[in-house]
Amino acid sequence: MSASKSHPWVLGLTGGIGSGKSAAADRFAQLGLEVVDADQASRWVVEPGRPALAALAEHFGEGIVQADGTLHRAELRKRIFESTDERLWVEKLLHPLIATEIAQRLQAAKSPYAVFVSPLMIESGQYRLANRLLVIDAPRELQVERTLRRDGSSQTQIDAILAAQATREDRRALADDVILNDNTLEHLQAEVDRLHLVYLSLAGMHS
Structure with missing residues (x-):
């Protein structure tokens, strides 16, 4: 880079x-x-209103979203722990989005x-x-x-x-x-x- x-x-x-x-x-x-954290990026991409959260809700059903509109992380962990196929599906969805989020934030940095x-x-x-x-x-x-x-x-x-x-x-x-x-x-x-x-x-x- x-x-x-x-x-x-x-x-x-x-x-x-x-x-x-x-x-x-x-x-x-x-x-x-400017500090860009990969763990934070994984949370940013599933914030309410982001396409990834809608895709997760469509795939897993509404139970994956909490009453306040945020991702039910414990439920998602349970689903992907129980099924390798589901884990791979989630990784395929989220990993490119996380990589893009990281790259955009790094490029937008104003620090030296x-x-x-x-x-x-x-x-x-x-x-x-x-x-x-x-x-x-x-x-x-x-x-x-x-x-x-x-x-x-x-x-x-x-x-x-x-x-x-x-x-x-x-x-x-x-x-x-x-x-x-x-x-x-x-x-x-x-x-x-x-x-x-x-x-x-x-x-x-x-x-």
Whole structure:
């Protein structure tokens, strides 16, 4: 993906569960960067009034829409968990819409560069949308500890998520920059601030 005067260059930001990816994204936002989150994009495309929600309602019936007009996410999860065919149908509907939403928001960004955040950047191939890739890395035991503390998830659930995600080695192999987040939040923010100065100089080269 090339940058131009009208389209800022894109920093891809990823990391495994419990790595501190969201905290890093929050810091970029505090620094005034446009942050586009893949998880948020998946929610934007099914907002009331959007074509995807109408398509889901037509396919699954009105039970998929709540009384306030929003998507009944728990019901959708149940339907696609019970049927591989239904899951594939939903993915075929939503994935292109999510990709378009992400691309449009990145192109519309007004900041010197835009930050694209995705937990599955490597696995999905979304890293190809970025001009540069920053990986937030953390030792596995620290990932587990943080996730247990934050989500109240079980060890089994966390192990399953880690097994489904790219390995630390895979992420680092594709990364242009790596922050090892095994210290304090202040340390992570300082590392983001340091790289931000580098990225500002790169933004000047891309303009």
